Amino acid sequence: MAEEFDQSFKELEQTVMKDMEQIYSEKTIDHFLNPRNLGQIPAPDGFGRIVGGCGDTMEIYLKVRGDSITNASFWTDGCGPSIASGSMVTEMAKGNSVREAQKITQQDILDALGGLPEESLHCALLAADTLTEAIKDYLGLKKEPWKRAYKGRQDCTRRQCDSKT
Ligand code: FES
Numbered sequence: 001m002a003e004e005f006d007q008s009f010k011e012l013e014q015t016v017m018k019d020m021e022q023i024y025s026e027k028t029i030d031h032f033l034n035p036r037n038l039g040q041i042p043a044p045d046g047f048g049r050i051v052g053g054c055g056d057t058m059e060i061y062l063k064v065r066g067d068s069i070t071n072a073s074f075w076t077d078g079c080g081p082s083i084a085s086g087s088m089v090t091e092m093a094k095g096n097s098v099r100e101a102q103k104i105t106q107q108d109i110l111d112a113l114g115g116l117p118e119e120s121l122h123c124a125l126l127a128a129d130t131l132t133e134a135i136k137d138y139l140g141l142k143k144e145p146w147k148r149a150y151k152g153r154q155d156c157t158r159r160q161c162d163s164k165t
Contacts (some may be wrong), residue, residue, distance in 0.1 A: 025114030033086035037073040045095050046138030052126040058086055060134040067097045081120035085127035088112050093131055102135050
Protein backbone atom coordinates (compact mmCIF):
# COMPACT_ATOMS: atom_id res chain seq x y z
CA MET A 1 0.00 0.00 0.00
CA ALA A 2 2.75 2.44 0.99
CA GLU A 3 4.74 1.50 -2.15
CA GLU A 4 1.69 2.14 -4.36
CA PHE A 5 1.22 5.51 -2.70
CA ASP A 6 4.90 6.38 -3.22
CA GLN A 7 4.65 5.39 -6.88
CA SER A 8 1.49 7.47 -7.43
CA PHE A 9 3.13 10.40 -5.69
CA LYS A 10 6.22 10.14 -7.89
CA GLU A 11 4.07 9.99 -11.02
CA LEU A 12 2.08 13.02 -9.90
CA GLU A 13 5.31 14.90 -9.18
CA GLN A 14 6.64 14.08 -12.64
CA THR A 15 3.41 15.25 -14.27
CA VAL A 16 3.51 18.54 -12.34
CA MET A 17 7.16 19.05 -13.32
CA LYS A 18 6.38 18.35 -16.99
CA ASP A 19 3.52 20.87 -16.88
CA MET A 20 5.78 23.46 -15.27
CA GLU A 21 8.48 22.91 -17.89
CA GLN A 22 5.91 23.72 -20.59
CA ILE A 23 5.28 27.12 -18.99
CA TYR A 24 8.49 28.23 -17.25
CA SER A 25 12.18 28.30 -18.09
CA GLU A 26 14.57 25.95 -16.32
CA LYS A 27 16.02 28.91 -14.41
CA THR A 28 12.61 30.09 -13.20
CA ILE A 29 11.74 26.61 -11.96
CA ASP A 30 15.09 26.35 -10.20
CA HIS A 31 14.65 29.71 -8.40
CA PHE A 32 11.03 28.88 -7.59
CA LEU A 33 11.85 25.47 -6.10
CA ASN A 34 15.16 26.52 -4.51
CA PRO A 35 14.74 30.20 -3.67
CA ARG A 36 17.94 32.04 -2.81
CA ASN A 37 18.01 34.65 -0.05
CA LEU A 38 14.58 33.80 1.36
CA GLY A 39 13.74 35.31 4.73
CA GLN A 40 14.40 38.39 6.76
CA ILE A 41 17.66 40.14 7.61
CA PRO A 42 17.56 41.50 11.15
CA ALA A 43 18.06 45.26 11.45
CA PRO A 44 18.26 45.86 7.70
CA ASP A 45 19.87 49.01 6.31
CA GLY A 46 17.08 49.16 3.74
CA PHE A 47 13.60 47.65 3.77
CA GLY A 48 10.92 47.65 1.08
CA ARG A 49 7.43 46.25 1.22
CA ILE A 50 4.98 46.45 -1.66
CA VAL A 51 1.54 44.99 -2.21
CA GLY A 52 1.14 44.48 -5.95
CA GLY A 53 -2.01 45.03 -7.97
CA CYS A 54 -2.69 41.27 -7.72
CA GLY A 55 -2.85 41.57 -3.91
CA ASP A 56 0.42 39.71 -3.27
CA THR A 57 3.08 41.21 -1.04
CA MET A 58 6.84 41.26 -1.38
CA GLU A 59 9.43 42.45 1.11
CA ILE A 60 13.12 43.06 0.46
CA TYR A 61 15.80 43.51 3.12
CA LEU A 62 19.22 45.01 2.41
CA LYS A 63 22.51 45.20 4.24
CA VAL A 64 24.82 47.89 2.90
CA ARG A 65 28.47 48.53 3.71
CA GLY A 66 30.13 51.55 2.17
CA ASP A 67 28.20 51.78 -1.07
CA SER A 68 27.96 48.01 -1.58
CA ILE A 69 24.96 45.77 -1.00
CA THR A 70 26.58 43.02 1.02
CA ASN A 71 23.39 41.06 1.62
CA ALA A 72 19.85 41.03 0.29
CA SER A 73 16.87 38.85 1.10
CA PHE A 74 13.19 38.68 0.26
CA TRP A 75 9.88 37.34 1.44
CA THR A 76 6.63 37.01 -0.47
CA ASP A 77 3.21 35.46 -0.07
CA GLY A 78 2.87 35.48 -3.85
CA CYS A 79 2.96 32.94 -6.67
CA GLY A 80 5.83 30.79 -7.97
CA PRO A 81 7.01 33.46 -10.46
CA SER A 82 7.10 36.03 -7.65
CA ILE A 83 9.29 33.69 -5.57
CA ALA A 84 11.58 33.21 -8.59
CA SER A 85 11.64 36.99 -9.20
CA GLY A 86 12.41 37.81 -5.55
CA SER A 87 15.13 35.18 -5.53
CA MET A 88 16.65 36.51 -8.75
CA VAL A 89 16.46 40.22 -7.90
CA THR A 90 18.21 39.68 -4.56
CA GLU A 91 20.92 37.65 -6.31
CA MET A 92 21.35 40.49 -8.82
CA ALA A 93 21.50 43.16 -6.10
CA LYS A 94 23.97 41.35 -3.83
CA GLY A 95 27.57 42.41 -4.34
CA ASN A 96 26.55 45.39 -6.46
CA SER A 97 26.83 49.05 -5.60
CA VAL A 98 23.61 50.76 -4.54
CA ARG A 99 23.79 52.87 -7.68
CA GLU A 100 24.01 49.78 -9.92
CA ALA A 101 21.24 47.97 -8.04
CA GLN A 102 19.00 51.00 -8.53
CA LYS A 103 19.16 50.36 -12.27
CA ILE A 104 17.74 46.81 -12.05
CA THR A 105 14.47 46.73 -13.96
CA GLN A 106 11.58 44.34 -14.48
CA GLN A 107 13.10 43.52 -17.87
CA ASP A 108 16.49 42.68 -16.32
CA ILE A 109 14.77 40.20 -13.99
CA LEU A 110 12.79 38.71 -16.87
CA ASP A 111 15.96 38.37 -18.95
CA ALA A 112 17.83 36.72 -16.07
CA LEU A 113 14.98 34.25 -15.52
CA GLY A 114 14.72 33.44 -19.22
CA GLY A 115 11.31 35.11 -19.44
CA LEU A 116 7.93 34.60 -17.78
CA PRO A 117 4.51 34.01 -19.29
CA GLU A 118 2.49 37.12 -20.15
CA GLU A 119 0.20 36.72 -17.13
CA SER A 120 3.22 36.63 -14.77
CA LEU A 121 5.15 39.63 -16.08
CA HIS A 122 3.84 41.76 -13.22
CA CYS A 123 5.50 39.40 -10.69
CA ALA A 124 8.92 40.56 -11.95
CA LEU A 125 7.70 44.16 -11.72
CA LEU A 126 6.71 43.58 -8.09
CA ALA A 127 10.26 42.38 -7.35
CA ALA A 128 11.87 45.33 -9.18
CA ASP A 129 9.60 47.85 -7.44
CA THR A 130 10.23 46.31 -4.02
CA LEU A 131 13.99 46.53 -4.54
CA THR A 132 13.60 50.19 -5.55
CA GLU A 133 11.59 50.79 -2.38
CA ALA A 134 14.24 49.12 -0.20
CA ILE A 135 16.97 51.24 -1.81
CA LYS A 136 14.87 54.38 -1.31
CA ASP A 137 14.50 53.41 2.35
CA TYR A 138 18.28 52.94 2.65
CA LEU A 139 19.01 56.29 1.02
CA GLY A 140 16.42 58.02 3.21
CA LEU A 141 17.97 56.55 6.36
CA LYS A 142 21.40 57.59 5.16
CA LYS A 143 20.17 61.18 4.90
CA GLU A 144 18.34 61.08 8.23
CA PRO A 145 20.19 58.46 10.31
CA TRP A 146 18.35 59.34 13.54
CA LYS A 147 15.26 57.64 12.07
CA ARG A 148 17.13 54.31 12.36
CA ALA A 149 16.41 54.30 16.08
CA TYR A 150 12.72 53.55 15.62
CA LYS A 151 12.78 52.17 12.07
CA GLY A 152 13.69 48.61 13.13
CA ARG A 153 10.75 48.48 15.50
CA GLN A 154 8.40 49.73 12.79
CA ASP A 155 9.50 46.97 10.41
CA CYS A 156 8.96 44.36 13.08
CA THR A 157 5.41 45.48 13.66
CA ARG A 158 4.55 45.20 9.96
CA ARG A 159 4.62 41.46 9.41
CA GLN A 160 6.47 39.53 12.10
CA CYS A 161 4.12 40.78 14.76
CA ASP A 162 1.04 40.36 12.53
CA SER A 163 1.88 36.72 11.90
CA LYS A 164 2.10 36.02 15.62
CA THR A 165 -1.49 37.13 16.22
FE1 FES B 1 0.77 38.15 -7.59
FE2 FES B 1 2.54 36.74 -9.08
S1 FES B 1 0.36 36.67 -9.15
S2 FES B 1 2.94 38.28 -7.64
